[in-house]
Amino acid sequence: MLHEAALAPAATAVFTAVLTEGPLSRVALARRLDLSSAAVTKGARPLIELGYLEELAATERTGPGAGRPASPLAVRADREFFVGVKITGDELIGVVCDLRAEIRASAHRPLPTPDVDQVLASLASLVDELLDGDFRARTRRLGLAVSGDVDYSTGLVRYSPFLGWRDVPLRSRAEQVIGLTVTVENDVKALTTAEHWFGEGVGAESFALVTVGAGIGCGLVVGGRLVSGSHGVAGEIGHIAVDANGPDCHCGGRGCVEALAGASAIVRQARAVAGRPELTLPDAVALARAGDAAVGAVFDRAGDAIGAGIAAVANLVGPARIVVSGEGLSAYDLFEPRIRESFQRQAFGAAADCPLSIRPLPFEQWARGAATVSIKALVAS
Amino acid sequence: MLHEAALAPAATAVFTAVLTEGPLSRVALARRLDLSSAAVTKGARPLIELGYLEELAATERTGPGAGRPASPLAVRADREFFVGVKITGDELIGVVCDLRAEIRASAHRPLPTPDVDQVLASLASLVDELLDGDFRARTRRLGLAVSGDVDYSTGLVRYSPFLGWRDVPLRSRAEQVIGLTVTVENDVKALTTAEHWFGEGVGAESFALVTVGAGIGCGLVVGGRLVSGSHGVAGEIGHIAVDANGPDCHCGGRGCVEALAGASAIVRQARAVAGRPELTLPDAVALARAGDAAVGAVFDRAGDAIGAGIAAVANLVGPARIVVSGEGLSAYDLFEPRIRESFQRQAFGAAADCPLSIRPLPFEQWARGAATVSIKALVAS
DNA sequence: GGGTAATAATTTCCTTCGTCAAGTATTGAT
């Protein structure tokens, strides 16, 4: 909640719209939100008084030219700050974001062991460093992003393979240590939220984000809401079967996308075709770039698998757009064309029109995702 | 709308809950809908006055035993009737349903040609026959189900391959001819709505229905709402690629579920392995049932493909349950075990817990789906 | 410059719709 006293629904709607879709006049907001302009005026007033919104000077005219110029409402981005931290198996990456999720500061900590107490201690020191400067006084919230099975509503990390955590009540633990209001979310979902609120998914009723790296993950927004899955499973694009005769996957399936295009799968295949058991992923990338046909074919096959997986998403839920990001592994641009090709081939009918953005996102963007979740928690509660 | 004067939101919520979840006391409704019991009382009153709800006699006691007994509210199913018609390439199948979507009468008409005018004439005669009896006076709405690309909101059939229709304004045409308020919906979506409101999907926040027949289709409910897809495509499970080296599909893809398990794909493969170019689908079924290993393998492969497709749905959106129905082609029970096996193998983690109901639905159920859409249109508008 | 039309924002009044709290109804237990 932006204020102790609950705000009217219209106020929340106005703030969310201005936050995600940029400065808008009251009349424009009324049209977009299907409200009367009176309701927008009333909803916006307390937000202005609290310092969350401000009125901009009238800009250029629109339409025929006559009439009172609009005074667009804009978010005062520095009204409040948010810390976001992505917890990986060997590092904490932290950022401070403003209300518009712009990164204002960043820092990180190595993580020798994934011991919970030690992580919390590192986290405290990281947050302390990040908030130095003018941030501390205007920061109330911390978002954490963890890979694995996370229960957002309770802040419980049910199972995180990379960290080896089971049933860690991370939210309450972190709130005790840090003294900020904490949100905990799955990392892919956090990144998806960031893109949905502040990135390429803005305004999309449905939207998908696919991450390619060690694992292949997918965050899904349908009907404006993040999909969670009734049994806690959703977005497991990595374990869609795309090749009935493909390699066995560690999940027990066969020919999963991840078994063809996950980082370890690529290394394994590259080692086999190159006959060099010590080969690393960078080696494989170098060989492929140098024109090694056999290793290149491994990447081609991986690209085909990813494209087919993405096409499955497009065919099933029909998102307005799909972002494919590579966890900072820029090497994946190597098979970007093959992803597009395979997607086009397997997307059915108009699903092929779904725009695909393929671009690596640095780790800081994952931390920003965590901050975004805490922004969303502030606004929509 | 149930009445000319718009009803309060609570009234609609109450009616929908009683309709889909059976008789419920006001207090139980208040709990379920997160309303005060006063709001339920006020919302229910006009519905009782209009004859849509009735108060049942108190049933058996619940809880400790003391206290005034609840008087459950129940839908008066015969308050209003609805006609539903499924339009196939060669037949009209029609039913009359009551408010609870119970079929009260059914009839059909052969359809020599899919000419629009002729279809409308047959439709008029079919509806006329169906409404004979006591139905006519209490019937205001007709639902139509058509395969292909249908715009529910405008009632426009954009493209229906089986009928050869393009941009047919079916709703307005039918309303002129029939004199009822008409809704037009895609047939798979209609069937999905029926299962979601009155079948196995009741109460599920997310739900999927897969139809196996000439084509392989899928209706998807996520967040309580039918998924439509931003580009008009959704639920195209038939064109998910499950075999990178599988046969080419008419859609331009390769190894699609439909290219392995669609009716024509099965016939084609069975002809090839049996060396009998005149083989029909019933022949293939008979051979497989008689123990022909090669033809049996065709069905096995088809079952694998369907199971993999269903697993993709479970992995991506995590529905609470999945219904697989066979368009009346009961032969498909032949590969039911293989579907389950393949699903279990490819469903990731807890997604494998998703209950699968595999059962053929007769064509009348599709017509019932059409009627359900018109019921929903009445209630939620 | 003054009038006029157009558009934006605000204000006032009103309706809708739900909650709260008090009261009524109906039962079983003592």
Added chain:
DNA sequence: ATCAATACTTGACGAAGGAAATTATTACCC
């Protein structure tokens, strides 16, 4: 009979948004 428990109803109240009149500000025209 009395009491506790539960279900339902009622009436007062308040939050929230809409309709329409009002004010504000501009461009355009003469």
